[in-house]
Amino acid sequence: MALLAEHLLKPLPADKQIETGPFLEAVSHLPPFFDCLGSPVFTPIKADISGNITKIKAVYDTNPAKFRTLQNILEVEKEMYGAEWPKVGATLALMWLKRGLRFIQVFLQSICDGERDENHPNLIRVNATKAYEMALKKYHGWIVQKIFQAALYAAPYKSDFLKALSKGQNVTEEECLEKIRLFLVNYTATIDVIYEMYTQMNAELNYKLKPTSKPLMTKRRFFQSYRAQTIDHR
Numbered sequence: 001m002a003l004l005a006e007h008l009l010k011p012l013p014a015d016k017q018i019e020t021g022p023f024l025e026a027v028s029h030l031p032p033f034f035d036c037l038g039s040p041v042f043t044p045i046k047a048d049i050s051g052n053i054t055k056i057k058a059v060y061d062t063n064p065a066k067f068r069t070l071q072n073i074l075e076v077e078k079e080m081y082g083a084e085w086p087k088v089g090a091t092l093a094l095m096w097l098k099r100g101l102r103f104i105q106v107f108l109q110s111i112c113d114g115e116r117d118e119n120h121p122n123l124i125r126v127n128a129t130k131a132y133e134m135a136l137k138k139y140h141g142w143i144v145q146k147i148f149q150a151a152l153y154a155a156p157y158k159s160d161f162l163k164a165l166s167k168g169q170n171v172t173e174e175e176c177l178e179k180i181r182l183f184l185v186n187y188t189a190t191i192d193v194i195y196e197m198y199t200q201m202n203a204e205l206n207y208k209l210k211p212t213s214k215p216l217m218t219k220r221r222f223f224q225s226y227r228a229q230t231i232d233h234r
Helices: 020-027 031-037 040-062 070-084 089-112 125-135 142-152 158-165 173-200 219-232
Strands: none
Touching: 020 040, 020 070, 031 040, 031 158, 040 070, 040 089, 040 142, 070 089, 070 173, 089 125, 089 173, 125 142, 158 173
């Protein structure tokens, strides 16, 4: 659990304004989470999260006072880009970032809630499938969905996942789950507020990612296509 416990998100203030700097610092340590899932198919999500954090930080660094909160970013860019907004800039980057962060949240919450395949209780396929369906599936075309769904069958055992998440530390499953629950308190509240902000500002986009080459995609082409559509064309 060391991977998560070392970088907890701050509690939300009364006005629910999320400070950009501390938020980016906390989530910048999350991409290695996907290494714990043991499948290379999660590499594009990991790269997407890292790339989006970098893009948002680049905007924030131009004027930390002006972009002090995530809402400031959306408000300033809405005025700056006009009709192009919210399809551009840090607004689009944060839109995709929140989806990757939601995947982590749903996945971990599902494990903490004890959801599992009763015939294979040490597998995390049920948890990963739920996270994918709730956070990412609706934004993926049919081919991309099939690639991810196939990869979920290669998800590691829960015991191996928790050990990787704990960076090899010798802790019990219950100790690990308790630390995950602690991590999720502020993390879930923060992600929920970001989603609410996008809804209130009509900044949410629902287009689907599509493969940019032939129907029979190699994993390499899939990774390139995913990254191109979620990062490189912003």
